[in-house]
Amino acid sequence: DLPFFLIAGPCQLESLDHARMLAERIQAACAPTKTPFVFKASYDKANRSSLGSKRGLGIDEGLSILSKIRAEFDIPVLTDVHLPDHCAPAAEAVDVLQIPAFLCRQTDLLLAAGETGAVLNVKKGQFLAPWDMENVAAKIASTGNQRILLCDRGTSFGYNTLVSDFRGLPIMARTGCPVVFDATHSVQQPGGQGATSGGQREFAPVLARAAVAVGVSGLFIETHEDPDNAPSDGPNMIPIEDMAPLLSTLARLDRVVKDG
Amino acid sequence: DLPFFLIAGPCQLESLDHARMLAERIQAACAPTKTPFVFKASYDKANRSSLGSKRGLGIDEGLSILSKIRAEFDIPVLTDVHLPDHCAPAAEAVDVLQIPAFLCRQTDLLLAAGETGAVLNVKKGQFLAPWDMENVAAKIASTGNQRILLCDRGTSFGYNTLVSDFRGLPIMARTGCPVVFDATHSVQQPGGQGATSGGQREFAPVLARAAVAVGVSGLFIETHEDPDNAPSDGPNMIPIEDMAPLLSTLARLDRVVKDG
Amino acid sequence: DLPFFLIAGPCQLESLDHARMLAERIQAACAPTKTPFVFKASYDKANRSSLGSKRGLGIDEGLSILSKIRAEFDIPVLTDVHLPDHCAPAAEAVDVLQIPAFLCRQTDLLLAAGETGAVLNVKKGQFLAPWDMENVAAKIASTGNQRILLCDRGTSFGYNTLVSDFRGLPIMARTGCPVVFDATHSVQQPGGQGATSGGQREFAPVLARAAVAVGVSGLFIETHEDPDNAPSDGPNMIPIEDMAPLLSTLARLDRVVKDG
């Protein structure tokens, strides 16, 4: 019943300076509530809706920036991996490897990630039930790596819509793995704008409050200083200036639930 | 930003003594948190999964019991109506008429209920989107009755399963109507046990916490002293002895959210 | 393995002359394929999305027109009923009583309809699984009336969308009841245009072909001489002039499937 930790950062890594600025501002937002902070950013958006969307800086420059953030801020860093042979180099630069939702059933990726010994944050596929994640965790655990986080980022509900089933959080917790709720991807509207995904940014704090009241080990929130002009996931990111007041509310809800 | 009120009671009215016993125990559970309490019970279960299931005491005996509970305990009482010509007599015996989810689009029932001038609690159909409730409320408001509560009791998600989409609560609140979350029907598994509906009682407090953290005007919870042997909805009712500790947690969450 | 029958007509009864005109044109469209024809029209649209939409001629004038159509054309006629006390008078004017999808769990309506002895066409609720209809049919059969048709008109799939699950047709057929597929309501987009329901008329023939290839006893198709200006369900009705070529294709598919 530890206070929740926060995985936060921009969707896409833009530059070292940009990453520094956001890490600093998120760290400041976390300070009043002493919320443990893991910096998150992606070096490659490997599954954009359409080819015209920006993919990112690539693995070499990306990992270089992330390892600098880790060193400068002395905080854990997370990034997502998409191919088995990216796991080892990524695990040298960051502390947490994230398995994207679409890839959470790809055995080779799970095993390669598990074998690095890094902490893994596995997003539940939008096409899976919460209880299906037990088999996913077991694949990873077969490598001897038990440092597994399971993360809910919404479930397919009709077309171009996700729904967050909060029964899923305690169901995934039955695996013994810490459970994380991804409040910003859960309000995504996949493919909802034709060639890009839409989002309902206004509901991200709503779902974050609900998840904390249900009881979670961690929250995942993408944030940006100018979401409307971010290179990806702008429609669902929370503006950085909203983070501190949101964390204040969430920390108080967390204490109510965890203090019983 | 008033504290939430509680609509609670057994699913089905069993007898005057049973209603008295439960009203007393719920009132006691609400006392420590000063939670405003509306007693709820049904005199007729008009849409049971199968004919073999118990329907209840009927309108005459049922309304007689409900009006006695109202007088003895000096509390508002709610019951559900299924036919237009039941609205007027029901509105003499109780304070709140409830429109069942399956019937929330039946114009004649909505108008007859509206015309009584009673407060109405309209359950959102499992087949409707939250924004569809604006038209439902407008039908009622056309009678001059603006005392409308909108209540979420889950949305169809595949077969024999409901999901609670918590984005729906703020969306329904845009109508200006107070929004209620029904924590026990939302964990129903309609038809999930063949000839009766199943339920996941263990998730009712989970979803109740989430709803309060999102922010609601009221909660709807069915409760019983022996859910496993209740004549209806046993699988999803909360045992009466669990109500006081649950309300304690919920009241503290409510204060966090409403105090900002 | 009889050829399929067709239940067809306008959504809403407009006038005796209009009903005559459509009955005549549908009868002509059915002639080349010798498709048995049941005329369908509603005297009251009791669950329109919003109050501003037209409800229809009412029960007295409506039943009077329907009984004239039955006598003049010597064809069976179907209408839908919404309240228990409408069943007996409706059963004197028409041959088939239809239970609307939203009302398919209302025990009193099912029993009142069953007791008339009329053939009943029960629409599967959008919120039910196909196997749930066994309990619905059993409620009716308890009256001694075994003349029950079960009709699929789509299942809730996310918000404002229906999906037709064609596994449901053989599942409902396990009850022993003839199964009907409603090709025009299945392409409805409930609430999809704000205050009215939208529709995807272009897919009605597509789903009708699929249903016949799966194997059905009957098809339900709403049709109109000017769907864009019809008082209800215009977006999903098939223009009357398209009926004859559609029936020609469907009859040939039906023979392939039923001749084995």
Place this chain on the structure above:
Amino acid sequence: DLPFFLIAGPCQLESLDHARMLAERIQAACAPTKTPFVFKASYDKANRSSLGSKRGLGIDEGLSILSKIRAEFDIPVLTDVHLPDHCAPAAEAVDVLQIPAFLCRQTDLLLAAGETGAVLNVKKGQFLAPWDMENVAAKIASTGNQRILLCDRGTSFGYNTLVSDFRGLPIMARTGCPVVFDATHSVQQPGGQGATSGGQREFAPVLARAAVAVGVSGLFIETHEDPDNAPSDGPNMIPIEDMAPLLSTLARLDRVVKDG
């Protein structure tokens, strides 16, 4: 409006002899209807529900067997690829590369597959709407390869269930790509048996008939001489001895629809 082609074979490649036996029996089943036949088998099941399930022969032995089948039977052969660097070697051994549904948004895999110049069969992700496939096809077409098949294998519908939305076939056809319906994976129940996926084999012919009546360029059907003992997807494969009579019915439905 050519007659439909058939992509068929076992889910998993078991041995050269087994592949030969099935290719021969499918070829024989296709002969009476002159149905064009593409042999399908997987050398690696890269996303099994759990680690305990068999993965297959691996890429080297698998491609060697597939190229022998292609040469011996003089038929096109299809296999699925899971990583970008498998595309080039696979494209030397087979004629059609298949993109698995979970991977249909992975840009690098789509580009690598497209660059081989092979025909690609892209399964629609269970989490995508049919119209989302336009962006998927555009990613491939950016390589200059326009030989793209789009294949429906069901859409997420609640938990552990897929539904086939037959409106999706004409919607995907608007891209100009030939559309294939996968009749055996569409009746899969993902994760429905705990550590493995279940299936409803009895509905595969039902959905195949529906798809042909809607109008498709191709059908995808997995088949086996002993589905109950197959190393994967047994619950949804069609027994090989049922293929000839099924193809006879399907070919006649196809003629009705395509002859107008």
